[in-house]
Amino acid sequence: MEKExxxxxxxxxxxxxxxxxxxxxxxxxxxxxxxxxxxxxxxILREAGISREKFLKFLREK
Numbered sequence: 001m002e003k004e005x006x007x008x009x010x011x012x013x014x015x016x017x018x019x020x021x022x023x024x025x026x027x028x029x030x031x032x033x034x035x036x037x038x039x040x041x042x043x044i045l046r047e048a049g050i051s052r053e054k055f056l057k058f059l060r061e062k
Contacts, residue, residue: 001018001026001028001048001050003058003061004020004048004050004054004058005020005021006018006019006020006024006026006048007019007020014029014030014031014032015027015028015029015030016028016029016030020048024047024048024049026044026047026048027044028044
């Protein structure tokens with residue numbers, strides 16, 4: 001998400017709260033040993049305004 005311009009503004013427990021320059025706020029759960037389920041990942045991407053293809057491109061660039 002940082003590649004898309006989101007910055008971490010705070011963390012509460014195992015949830016990271018990020019915001020971008022357009023003031024779009026997203027919350028990402030970071031539970032140790034657990035993956036984010038596909039439905040939640042889609043919801044986070046939709047809130048962030050990032051297409052699935054763009055997200056997958058970011059992952060490949062790692």
